[in-house]
Amino acid sequence: MTIKEIERCAKILKELKVPNIVVTGGEPFLRPDIVEIVMLLNDYGFSVRLQTNGTLVTKEKIKALAEAGLKDITISLDTLDEKKFDWICHSKNLVQKVEKSLDILAEYMDGFIVVSTVVSRINISELPEIVKFVHSKGAYASLYPVHMQPAENTPGFCLGYSKEMIFLKYDLPEIEKVYAEILKMKKEGYRIINSKLFLNDSLEYFRTGNYTWNCKAGERFFVIYPDGGVASCDLFPPLLNIKSNFLKEFRNTEYKESVRRIREGCNGCILACWRETSLFIDDFATKMEQMRLYLRKKTGTHHK
Numbered sequence: 053m054t055i056k057e058i059e060r061c062a063k064i065l066k067e068l069k070v071p072n073i074v075v076t077g078g079e080p081f082l083r084p085d086i087v088e089i090v091m092l093l094n095d096y097g098f099s100v101r102l103q104t105n106g107t108l109v110t111k112e113k114i115k116a117l118a119e120a121g122l123k124d125i126t127i128s129l130d131t132l133d134e135k136k137f138d139w140i141c142h143s144k145n146l147v148q149k150v151e152k153s154l155d156i157l158a159e160y161m162d163g164f165i166v167v168s169t170v171v172s173r174i175n176i177s178e179l180p181e182i183v184k185f186v187h188s189k190g191a192y193a194s195l196y197p198v199h200m201q202p203a204e205n206t207p208g209f210c211l212g213y214s215k216e217m218i219f220l221k222y223d224l225p226e227i228e229k230v231y232a233e234i235l236k237m238k239k240e241g242y243r244i245i246n247s248k249l250f251l252n253d254s255l256e257y258f259r260t261g262n263y264t265w266n267c268k269a270g271e272r273f274f275v276i277y278p279d280g281g282v283a284s285c286d287l288f289p290p291l292l293n294i295k296s297n298f299l300k301e302f303r304n305t306e307y308k309e310s311v312r313r314i315r316e317g318c319n320g321c322i323l324a325c326w327r328e329t330s331l332f333i334d335d336f337a338t339k340m341e342q343m344r345l346y347l348r349k350k351t352g353t354h355h356k
């Protein structure tokens with residue numbers, strides 16, 4: 053999308069009273085005009101978060117992005133083991149790069165720096181160490197489970213992760229032990245952005261394989277692809293295009309019926325970006341918990 057097309061989208065999203073936009077990819081730092089995009093979205097009043105693999109973060113870029121109004125950023129880190137992470141991401145020296153990026157982010161950004169970790173068979177025992185590392189960088193850990201037993205023919209599931217990462221039933225005792233430790237660390241004030249409810253839902257998913265939830269995909273949130281296609285979430289194909297007659301079609305009953313049918317046909321998911329953020333809206337206790345987290349951040353009263 054060109055910057056002009058992004059501005060047209062911003063106007064439409066403003067009319068829908070969308071509060072938050074996550075700019076993701078691919079890799080958003082590959083866009084040479086990323087600062088301009090963030091500035092534009094910030095000027096329209098959206099709360100903007102960037103989601104990055106952290107490899108292209110530089111001091112100059114982050115300083116410019118912070119000045120453009122960027123407050124929150126999410127960076128991926130699945131393990132502290134350099135070899136394993138390079139294997140997962142088909143990259144080189146990625147842990148070092150992420151660590152360097154986190155130091156730069158801590159220097160220039162005052163919003164939430166979130167480190168997102170896909171919890172899988174190959175990093176489960178490391179989770180407390182990952183949380184401690186993230187905490188030591190002044191960032192917040194976000195843990196979400198790899199889907200446990202993907203049906204071979206379910207499109208989108210397993211999300212491209214390798215089979216070695218998928219849990220087996222006999223991994224459950226270790227998962228239980230590690231999640232108990234994570235919940236304890238959260239109580240002690242470690243910077244863990246997941247709510248207690250999401251961590252418990254994750255554990256329940258590991259126990260039962262059930263990932264159904266009260267999803268409002270397509271209405272409460274949706275995805276806009278680079279060609280303007282609008283999908284209810286990133287696991288389903290676009291139903292509309294933001295470049296053509298979007299507002300009228302988005303508001304009509306035919307669209308609402310289509311997204312309802314998609315949700316009914318979906319087995320669910322435990323993707324933090326959709327499920328966790330919905331909890332902040334639907335669950336009062338989670339909303340209060342998040343407010344306490346904001347307060348801890350503001351007053352510097354996280355675990356020392």
Ligand code: SF4
Pocket residue numbers: 267268269284285286287314315318319320321322323326
């Ligand atoms: S539960 Fe909702 S967000 Fe998750 S995959 Fe299904 S439609 Fe998408």
